[in-house]
Amino acid sequence: MGDAVFHYRALLCAQPGDDAVLHLLGLGLSQMGQADAGAPLIRRALRVDPVPAYAVTLGGVLCEQKRFTEAERILGGAASADPLLAEAHHHHGNALSGLGRAGEAVRAYRRALALEPALADACLNLGTMHERQGQPGTAERCYRRAVALMPQSAVAHYNLATVLHAEERLEEAETAYRTAARLNPDHAPTRYNLGLLCHDLGRLGAAERAYRQAIRLQPTHADSHWNLSLVLLSQGRFAEGWDEYEWRWLTRDFQHGHTRYPFPSWRGEVLDGCRILIHAEQGVGDTIQFARYVPLLVQAGAEVVLSLPRSLDRLTAGLPVQRLFEGDSVPPVDFHCPLLSLPRLFGTRIGSIPAAVPYLAADPAVTAAWAPQLGPRRAPLRVGIVWAGNPTYRKDRTRSPGLAAFAPLFAVEGVEFVVLQQGDGRGDLDGGPPLPPLMADPGPQVTDFMDSAAIMDGLDLVISSCTAPAHLAGALGRPVWVALQAVPDWRWGLSGEATPWYPTMRLFRQTARGDWNGVFTRMAGALADLARAAASHASAA
Known part of the structure; x- marks a missing residue:
């Protein structure tokens, strides 16, 4: 030319x-x-x-x-x-x-x-x-x-x-x-999207290579860095994973969340005698999961100001912090830090995850108020169920099984079910699968996560999809089973039924993409065993 x-x-x-x-x-x-x-x-x-x-x-x-x-x-x-x-x-x-x-x-x-x-x-x-x-x-x-x-x-x-x-x-x-990619090897978005696809297919090695190729072509491509972090964290490679996770602030979904506070970012300085603002940044489930780091800040001598979604007001009232909600004025602080940056700053590795539970608790008065609404037990085992998360989440179609997938559980004898589902997922109750005769639905009276926590106090088990109530049950130290898609969120790792984040949690994983029937068939077998044990214990008593 x-x-x-x-x-x-x-x-x-x-x-x-x-x-x-x-x-x-x-x-x-x-x-x-x-x-x-x-x-x-x-x-x-x-x-x-x-x-x-x-x-x-x-x-x-x-x-x-x-x-x-x-x-x-x-x-x-x-x-x-x-x-x-x-x-x-x-x-x-x-x-x-x-x-x-x-x-x-x-x-x-x-x-x-x-x-x-x-x-x-x-x-x-x-x-x-x-x-x-x-x-x-x-x-x-x-x-x-x-x-x-x-x-x-x-x-x-x-x-x-x-x-x-x-x-x-x-x-x-x-x-x-x-x-x-073969026709244009230097096109970073192709490599990035190929990484997303391989990640969705569970081929994390191929996803990592694709993300790294995209970064080589475009070193400041924040989405490639952030999605690389999810691959690394899924594999328990926390040292590099937490570093890459910080790139989230330059992605479109996060770019305004970290810069709105006119205070220095905390980068690990000594906190004794300092005031620090910790702000929630993602979903309620993330906030519940990572609230475990707040006591570590207090132990380090910090006065903590915690910015939270309003739905966690009553649930977090017992934390030793000053709490802020949307619309509250922010007091002067020495530092601020996003909640999900704390694992990196505390040098968290698989073996050092702070997992002492419970670190949240229901108010005993609220628990007592809910007991008569649930009524007397009608079966040896009382189980709360949650089947769907926030539908606006990009991967909600693959993580939320829906109420119909729970049908194998409803065939188990000796179980009374309690509906914990909130939000759009409650639509499954209308025109959905036949419901078991022993089912209570306090959902319309639930106003916030404190009510959910109080109901969980009266349950033997919570069974949930990958969504906020699963984190709530884990943080309360309640027995909880979580149904996971074949390629779950990074926090659940890649294999096994246990998670280092919640000692009382059991994971039931898809063995094939989209196969919820396999998950709930296995879960029904485990639930039947639990119900028989509960019935035997009740008879002995």
Whole structure:
């Protein structure tokens, strides 16, 4: 391109008013990344001869510069002047897309493809619009058409992979990602997304390699660092894992959470006599799990100010801290620290996880108030159940089994069930599977996690999906069984029924992706054993 630009410059010196040379020189400069110099030359060409082809070139350059309003005006004019010019409609679609006018953009791309069915870039861009509009099937068809038209396009294979990945068609998506990586080995997002996919498939070694390749290509790619940390922590490689976990503050989901406090960050300085603000940063389950570090700060001589979600108000009232909730003014402190940075600063390793339970407790008065509402026992064993987490969580579809998956448990004799489920998951109670005759549902009267804790005090066992009540039961030191997807959250590790985070917890893992039936069949067997033991004990008493 540089040689061509040199020759066009020479031609322009000889023919300073030649519109074709002006157009080609402006296009060449723009393609070399010099749009500020190229666009004025294309404008000059357009003034000499206002042909739609020149307008299309100028509009395309303006789109690259994100000057979408001007581009839309020029390209709309070109499409009107020559309705049979497919590229005019294609680039007009790009400008409309940049302006957020999705419906008009789709129509423009479709007109372009009706005129020129082999216009591969229009297929790609139309696919992108359908993907944004939540139409993955239509997007996939567009991307497959683009792949067929230009099989050597890394972008086409990558876009196809992303839509397949979102639909959890993981094996197909992997093939497309690997093709895109072969065609463009230096594209960091391809390596990153391949890492996500391998992680979802449980191939953590391949995921780690992909994340590290993405980091090599783009050393400051925060999402690659953060997801690498999840792989490392899952494997118990805490030393490097906690360091990589700090990259979360530069990802889109976290970037505003760490900088809103005008106090120095705590980096391990001596805390004796100091006041430190510890702020919750993620879900309620995370807050419950890592509240175990607060006593360590107090033991180090710190005065702790703890910022929490309002739903944990009563539950945390017994902690030796000053508590803050949304809307409260923050007092002056010497340091601040995010809650989930404490394991790194305390040098936590697998063998040094602070796991003394209980470290939270229900108020005895609240427990006593709930006892008559639960009523007298109707079976030797009383078991609380939770089947779903927050549906807005990206992986909730794979971690939340739903109420129907609990059916094998309901066939176990000698068990009374108590519904602990809150939130959207309660919808499963309407029109769901047949419920056991011995089931109590205090859910509508539960106002916060203190109520849940008080109910758990009256249970023999809690059975939960991977969500906040599981952490609550573990923090209370209550017996709890957790149903885990094949590739669980990092905190549960990769194997085994025990977890160093909660001594009273037992993990039941999927042995195949999506196989909840296997989990609950095994759990039903264990529950039957427990119920028989409880019945035997009751008879002996």
